[in-house]
Amino acid sequence: MIYLDHAAATPLSKHAFEEMKLYFDADFFNPSAAYLPAQKVRRQYEAAKDQIAHIIGAKGADLVMTSGATESINLAFSTIRPGAKILISAAEHQAVRACAERCGNCETIKIDKNARLELEDFQKKLTAETEFVSVCLVSSEIGTIQPISDIARMVATERQRRALAGDDRPLYFHCDASQGLGLMEVKVARLGVDLLTLNAAKVYGPKGIGALYIGHGVKISAQSVGGGQEMGLRSGTENVPATIAFATALTDAQNHLSAEKKRLQNLKKILVKNLETIPNIEFHGNPKTQLPSFVSFSVPGIDAERMIFALEDKEIYLSTGAACAASKGEKSPTLKAMGLNDAAIAGSLRISMGKLNDEENIKQAADAICKVIATEQARLERSKA
């Protein structure tokens, strides 16, 4: 198997698995129980939260643990007052788009041909009425890193203007870091965000756990009420094993950030060099603002779905875009907003590399992709003739 879909899911790291195991069995206690072993579990849970928070330059008390990115995003959107004007980029994941749609009064900020948010368009749309902005750290289809700190500066300027004008209308900036976390430095202060969505399942942590960073002064409404866990913002018995595993996996990723970046840059070079030989291939994204793990491309005339099935026969697994959107056969709004025509959208493939890849299997994959596309191009030639 050659797995090229790390942006959809990552396996749980062995280290994270080892660390979490104990909490299924010996240390299974409910952290809200009064007796000592349960209190010890409570402390270890809080320590794991601190560990996750530390990596993004925050404190454990700034995090609300959730069941994953989708819940975090929904919780972030709970800050929005009914009818308030919100802005999202055209490169957002379906979870952000669905939340924005539900809110109603939403405008979309343009992205350029590389899927990067257009700051001039953002500046224009950021008006005195805007109360919420949501932009992903990295677009899940192209791997484009968004200009988060530039957006944050504009948001800060608008806030300052309001403060001086005695206008107390709130304005929050949420960033969905589901893609990017564990692959690049993510610090809330440097990014300048008020709310940050984190997800374990894409950083070699387990499925079913995520977090929302909540900056000081941000008013969140609990989605789930009950036992009052997570400072009353997210009730339900704490998922201790998953939180421990998330902390372990993220810490490991953080500790190997620059080495892994270099390794992925090298793999990307090999991959791109090989794919470049495909006639008419178009790469998406500007390598300067793209995560090294991502290679997105299309070959006009080629149907991406067909290619996925052809490569599947060779046990090579990749995707057309975000797994949830892809499973419903929807046309990617990100690719459309980038200005790609229908043929290019239909021919778009996403490769997202990670720990399961090395030079050897990337070369093999590149070779197989070239062959499959060549065969398809030949077939199309014949059918035209």
Added chain:
Amino acid sequence: MIYLDHAAATPLSKHAFEEMKLYFDADFFNPSAAYLPAQKVRRQYEAAKDQIAHIIGAKGADLVMTSGATESINLAFSTIRPGAKILISAAEHQAVRACAERCGNCETIKIDKNARLELEDFQKKLTAETEFVSVCLVSSEIGTIQPISDIARMVATERQRRALAGDDRPLYFHCDASQGLGLMEVKVARLGVDLLTLNAAKVYGPKGIGALYIGHGVKISAQSVGGGQEMGLRSGTENVPATIAFATALTDAQNHLSAEKKRLQNLKKILVKNLETIPNIEFHGNPKTQLPSFVSFSVPGIDAERMIFALEDKEIYLSTGAACAASKGEKSPTLKAMGLNDAAIAGSLRISMGKLNDEENIKQAADAICKVIATEQARLERSKA
């Protein structure tokens, strides 16, 4: 260690752990991805849902997987229209009480001295305006099994009356089966419920996974929107490993239901026989309608918290009531509604037995509890003198 708090948390069963392991590593794929191995994971996930559903006499498609009982309860309450009148019992878990409070227009149905719902009071309060009823299968503090099918019959009669009168006001019956599942037969048809909350973490499954059964025709609003998983009712990448483990643990519990019931009945007999020797002890609950795993009692004049700490020194772990409520030092509303006075409430202890108990350690525990209480009673005598 002698663990007597199975109602707060259970360890993950070895079998469930073995079954789930694979899905962290070899079968870690995102079930929404298009390639075959991901589709295989999707099928196994759906099969696990079918397996869970089968045990409650339902189909996989009737279940929405959640992150646990609290989320399930909150989702069940999302059916409630703003301002609608709802009824809950006085023996509900904090999650149900908090949801009901948030809805606003809520009345509480009385319970008797054994924590069992009073059907006459329910009949009286079930009016033409009632739109939602929520009663637990088993009270989490006393272990009292509620007369769910009787309630369901009254609900059905009221529904029929409305249908004949051409009144289309909805009326749904939700049951929180967090306690009881895996320890007694739970069939939706026999219970007659429209919505049923299930929780893995109390049936030797993992934390962070639960389900809501949704009967035909019940209109649910998604709490979390996004990728559209779980028929659009609960977005977010499916927690495959936890769902597999939940199915495994619940199936095992179901397969050993009657043997485990007998075993627990025997342990309870031993425990009660020993505790009966304590002067002035009062047992709570009617053994005929109480799960055999529960023993709840109070000794007037004795402070339960002190007892918990004294027993902790002997590595015996039990609680005063629901872990979440206990951790905030709140007086139990269930015990109050049962008519216990403040002294009895302050002296109430809950023992909930399970797989970690056998004759040997129950005898030891009983002995230790008797001694600790005798010492405390002697101390109190002396201080009076």
